[in-house]
Amino acid sequence: MSIGPRDPQVCDVLIEAGWVVPVVPRGVVLADHAVAVRDGAVIGIHPIAEARELYLPAEHVKRPDAALIPGLINAHTHNPMTLMRGVADDLPLMTWLNDHIWPIEGRIIGTDMVADGVTLAIAEMLRGGTTTCNENYFFPDVQAQVYKRHGFRAVVGLPVIDFPTAWAKDDDEYFDKARQVHDQWLGDPLIGTAFAPHAPYTVKDSSFERMAMLAEQLDIPVHCHVHETQGEVDDAMSATGLRPLARLDRLGVVSERLIAVHMTAVNDADIALCADKGVSVVHCPESNLKLASGFCPVARLQEAGINIAIGTDGAASNNDLDMFGEMRTAALLAKAVAGDATALQAGDALYAATMGGALAMGLAERVGSIECGKRADLVCVDLGALETQPIYHVLSQLVYSTGRQHVTDVWIDGVAKLRSRVLVDMDLDAIVANARSWGARISNA
Structure with a gap:
């Protein structure tokens, strides 16, 4: 070497x-x-x-x-949601999302919230050894600016969802803004982009078809929650007669570009499809445990040759961005689910938290390992x-x-971001004070 x-x-x-x-x-x-x-x-x-x-x-x-x-790679996160850490704990996924998170977001979301939440997340991630994240949230233009300002490596998600939000009012605006953000950051050494449809149950067929075509043209990934719960799969079967992954395959989304997040409710056919099409799966064990979403069968995915990455999910459902904790939980949970103490061994967990994420995000030629020529x-x-x-x-x-x-x-x-446990060029006291201010604002909203 x-x-x-x-x-x-x-x-x-x-x-x-x-x-x-x-x-x-x-x-x-x-x-x-x-x-x-x-x-x-x-x-x-x-x-x-x-x-x-x-x-x-x-x-x-x-x-x-x-x-x-x-540097560790957090392959799935919603970093502005650090400002909602602990706001609605110990609730099932759909209650948490529909009755708490989305209403709160509706009251507070905007450019300031996104910028301040990302800044808080960057500081937390750096102190925990994370140097790259795969972001999935609104206002990707603001996210990109903040990540770039702090010299943090990120792939920002270009959101697509079927209803109006503070970011876009309709399908055309979602796609127009996605193209603008992509073009603005094209070729940047630190900032990349990916399409970020929320989930099969919140995005229509025509949007997925349009996205699959554009992702191919722009050469970017598609980062999506898929098969997060058994209820999601059951509802899809009742409504369409197709499992969500099978529907995405019919629409042209299932390919080596797809970053499928969660994947707790999978059968042999789902696993075979992912293996055949080169899909990467992001395992978010602590969020899945906290929301009782289910258990990703990591050992079976590995046996099929599927690339596994690890993500924390957002701090509103985890409630941290600790990739060391996530690696440990992933390794322990994989053994329990498989009934096999040799499943997801330590080296495999570290690989998933580094190269696995880099492979999923299209960054494997730049990061994920310590090799000559890499960043x-x-x-x-x-x-x-x-x-x-x-x-x-x-x-x-x-x-x-x-x-x-x-x-x-x-x-x-090669630029120092944390030196002897002290953040470089980030005002820790100011970040904490700002987070507390947001906490008071959200509590009183």
Whole structure:
């Protein structure tokens, strides 16, 4: 994994770690290694002694008790909803959505709410080692501006839904605005776009057909809640005689572009269809557990060769953006659902939370692993804490013992975003005060 020549060369940062976990190849752990970064990209991965001879770094970071991993990728979230964290807990999905979340959104949604919610989410994600997210919410133009301002990598969803919202009044406006946002950010190194239809039960056939055609033309994913509950599937069967995924397939949506979120209520035919068409599935275990939505059969999907990613969902239903917690829950839940203690092993969970998300979002050539030529989205995780001792297997320790509180340093494109647990260029006190102000406003709305 070394590069030449052997003459010392300048780099922007050299990060030494007790362990480097590149994720690709899967399961590999490199003890006492260093990663060299220049112009935002990884240019070398070497044993520490060799790296010190090869590079003259502008910044030299030494973390002998840490594991250096790729930045975590939250493959499904609604980040403006951080401002609704805990507003309607312990309720079933449709009651939570129809009687609480949508009415609250109707009263508060707007550009300020979206900007402030995304800012709060960015700070939370960075402190937890997440460097990329797959966003699904309204006002994607505002979201993109905020992510870009903070140097955070994001794919913003271009919403499509059958009823008027603060973002758009009808089908044509949803699609016109989607094209405008896509064109505005086309080619940006940090911001991408994806179509984000809410769900099969809130989007009509003609919109899905139009979306499938445009997604192909624009070369972007389609990010959609699919088979989130058994009730959704039962209602679809009663109304159309088709399971939602089968309907989407008939409309041309099921392909390698589809990012199917949740997928708790699936049968053998659904799994075979996803495997055949190259669909990626985003597993959101904690949100599904909290809303009693069901259990995604991750082991069966893996056995079929389906790409698995991990997402937190929104903070209104989780109630956090903690990808370390999500990895652990995903691994434990997969074993219980499969009745197999070997299901979704630690290395698989970490892969899903990094490369799995990158593959789903069309970013695998840029992020998701620590490889020469890829962007330097990197995270140091302190394994020197009491709670992580002793260390036998680093991958297991990362998934089963560590938490987001052990993240010490984060880089995106080689730029420091968290340094020694302190956010860089973000005013934590102001963000907290603003969140509290929104909490008072929402409580009194």
